[in-house]
Amino acid sequence: MSGWGNAESAAYREAAYTEVEGDGGSRGFGRPLDGVRVLAVEQMQALPYATQMLARLGAEVIKVEARDGGDSGRGSLPSMADPDGRPVGATFLRNNFGKRSIAVDLKNPEGLAVVHALAAKADVVCENFKAGVAGRLGLGFEDIAAINPRAVYLSVSGFGNTRETPYATWPAYAPVVEGMAGLYEFKRPPGVPPIVSPLGGLGDTGSALFAVIGVLAALRHREATGRGQYVDIAMYDAMIALNDTGIGYWSMGLEHGGLAPLINDAFMARDGYVIVQCGRPHMFEALARLVGRTEWLDDPRLAGPQDWFDHLDDVIRPGIEAWAADKTRREACAALTAAGIASGPVNTPADVIADPHVKSRDMLVAMDRTDDVPGPVLTPGNPVKLSLAEEQPETRVPWLGEHTDDVLRDELGLSDAEITHLREAGAVGAADA
Incomplete structure (x- = not known):
């Protein structure tokens, strides 16, 4: 990809450390999922984040998008313009590296036949429609199993598809399932409304990680049995799993969930806050x-962890913050950690981008903008580091239907005339349509 051509972009490039490149060929030992073929009928984030992770581990991901408009994540804000002037939203930009896009009208019989033909060659077929929609479209588990019994079928939905639930008809976005799972009650002060989406799209990304685990387990099971199976991920279930502390604390008498008896809080330093966790007598000393x-x-008032907690604001906080008042966050944390006390700075996004750890671990990816706005779009990189799998260059997100013709030609062996027929019939779309 071409450079940004100005000093500001160059500075961003240096800060971001890992650039998007056009190709990502295998080097050394390759990647663990090389050769695994994934067909993803997906939108927004919960499933796209999972398939992006599979792509980063080596899988070939074909993304099926609606012929008219594509993945709804393209319409999110903020956005940039693609090379043809169409908006590409932030949700799409951070969840679709390393994929090929094919634009299909799933309600067109010929479009559905294209997807079925691709499913017949896939190792993993996945969808994240609202419960029941995939089946009505002819893309349910039974439909895919009849075409390809070896395929692992992954579904990510708000409340699952394989067990009865009173919420089967409810639509779900990340904050809905986060709130339902009790995450918004964790450490919420009495009388203060819950803070919605305190961690961005945790309901999506957290569910996606469980989806990846399920797919890897099902692929391993297929090695032993020769059969695919249904991997059913409910976002609500995933968020309950992530609220293990709150639920466990409540069951043991801490009815307010996160208010555990220890020092576990943020304290003001000269230029911001630092996190300090202290729960053992030798740490307190x-x-x-x-x-x-x-x-x-x-001090008899500070005899143990419950006492430290009870006197956090009237004794402990004033003492720590008086000591930290002339120190930067980094200076305070350096002193605390040298003394054996767990601590870390509360960083802004700018702090994260400049962090040398982030550079060393290749944890930011920079993608050139295509609308003449200075600076790239920055996205977190792959946190999974494997000693025998060298990290590959990222391939940018696909434009809508960019690979339709290539996929139909290379994967299904269709001729130019057959591809033209499908386009004229409204079954598929392409980047030049």
Whole structure:
């Protein structure tokens, strides 16, 4: 891909560390999912994040998008314009590296036949429609199993498809299932409304990670049995799993969930906040000595973790923040960690981008913008580091229907005349349509 051609973009490029490239050929030992073929009828984030992870591990992902408009994530905000001036939203830009896009009208019999033909050659077929929609379209588990009994079928939905649930007809986005799973009650002060989406799309990305685990397990099971199976991921289930602490604490008498008896809070330093976790007597002794409050060690009010918690705001916080007032976050954390106390700075996005750890671990990817706006779009990289699988260059997100003709020709062996017929019949679309 071409450079940005200005100093600001060059600075972003240096900060982002890992650039998107056009091709990502295997080097060394290759990648663990090389040769695995994934057909993804997907939109927004919960499933696209999962298939992007599979692509980063080596899978070949064909993304099926609606012929008219494509993945609804393309319509999210903020957005940039693609080379043809169509908007490409932030949700799409951060979830679709390494995929090929084919635009299909699934309600057109010839379009559905194209998807069925691709499913017959796939190792994994996946969808994230609202419950029941895939079946009505002819893309349910039974439909795919009849075509390809070896295919692993992955469904990601709000409340699942294989067990009875009172929420079967409910639409679900990340904050809906996060709230339902109790995550918004974790450490919520009384009388303060819940903060919605405090971690962005956790309901999507967290569910996606369980989806990847399920696919890998099902592929391994197929090696032993020769059969595919249904991997059914409910976003609500995934968020309950991530709320293990809150549910466990509640069951053991801490009715407010996250208010565990220890020091586990943010404290103000000169340029922002630092996180400090201290739950053991030897840590508390080290903390008291570090901040110059040795009197805490003999204070009967501070005899143990529950006492530290009870006197966090009237005793502990003033002592720590007085000590940290002339120190930057980094300086305070360096001193705390040297004393054996777990701590870390509360970073802004700009801090994360500039962090040397992030550079060392290749944890940011920069994608050139295509609308003359300075600077790239930055997206988190792959957190899975494998010692025998060298990280490959990222391939940018696909434009709508960019690979339709190539997929039909290379994967299904269709002639130019057959492809033209499908396009004229409205069954498929292409980048030049």
